[in-house]
Amino acid sequence: MKGTWLAALRGYVWVKLIGGDPEKFLNAATAHKITLWNIAFSPEGRLTFGVTVPDFFRLRPLLKQNGSKTRILSRHGVPFRMARLSRRKTFAAGMVGFAAALFILSTLVWTVKVEGGSAIPDDKIRQAALAEGIYEYQWSFRLPDSKTMSERLARHLPDAAWIGVEKKGTSIIITVIDSTSAEERALESPRDLVAKTDAVVTRIIAENGRPKVERNDRVRKGDVLISGILGGEERSKAVVSQGKVMGLVWHEYRIVSPLSKKVKALPAPPPSGAISSSAAGRCKYRAIGVNPIRCPKPVPRSGGCTSENGSCLSEGCMNSKWRFRKTRKS
Amino acid sequence: MMRVSRKLRKWTATILDLPQDVVLDLPRVTMIGGLQLTVENHRGVVHFSPDSLRLAMDGGEMEVTGRDLVIRNIGAEEVFVEGQILGVQLHPKGRPPG
Structure with missing residues (x-):
């Protein structure tokens, strides 16, 4: 009981x-x-x-x-x-066979995953793994332990900083970590930092070299802003000058436009069929039973910048503008 | 001699305030409603039928009456009876113990 x-x-x-x-x-x-x-x-x-x-x-x-x-x-x-089962041989064999099949299939490697987001292409890693016997449908008992596997794989892939091989059930996960190499910098020779345009300096920071101008200095194009020569006359050293110079930069524009020009345009549709206007600006109208409509007077043309139809008509119109301009050389 | 030792044991039990069944080897009967009955410290089955179960015990017999009695489990020390239990009677034989 x-x-x-x-x-x-x-x-x-x-x-x-x-x-x-x-x-x-x-x-x-x-x-x-x-x-x-x-x-x-x-x-x-x-x-x-x-x-x-x-x-x-x-x-x-x-x-x-x-x-x-x-x-x-x-x-x-x-x-x-069990005695009853022994009489049903096929059924018993099926049971045993199932258990055996489950065991045998679970000793196979079913998937090989590559992780780590390495720059080394997957195919190359897989090829290296294949050379070491890590491939799909491989018997997992034929594989050595994960430590030796990762060591051997690392021999095949010298570019990787670290390789981990992890066995998780019927899958093998290969993690490849790239070695990070230093950023490549362009070679530079000793130099001065020179103004690109005329400007008024608002800010100057010399990271390397000696600043030659100060704030509020007016510089011309080609002036040295940060000198690449350190030291005095006796002992001097040429360096790659580097820094950040900001200044006010202005641009002058000279725009010339003819006083009169020919423009091809479609005639404006006559409003309510009463008015027909000509390109010359003269106005003809016929009033048929409606109040007379005033013809628009031409705009008086004086000096200066007068705009009509969206274009500047006067010559030598100065359009000056202050603008910030960043100059950076590195 | 038996009488002396038994008297001594009973005296110890009263003096030391011990439960009597532990010291005196008496049967201990646990009954749950009229459904289940456990007898510890029995001395064997004397008679068993669906209507009654007679168990031997020290200095007498114990009779469990009922209907459709089933011995669920039987051991050297313990009997566990199930069924519709109607009564439990003790039949002391000869002198009552003590």
């Missing part, structure tokens, strides 16, 4: 006792420490009980003493089930 699953594992039987004295039998069984359970009387007055298979065989001498017999009513548990 206690631990029914244990009884099921060892196998147990329901037994009917025929003949003899049931009380004596019970006492003898308890005296021999044979566990019986669910002891009850069947409707025809026979004692029935459950007993495990090993205990059932131990009951035999007691039964002989008591002069009684047993009849097995039903069999339960794993041993009987």
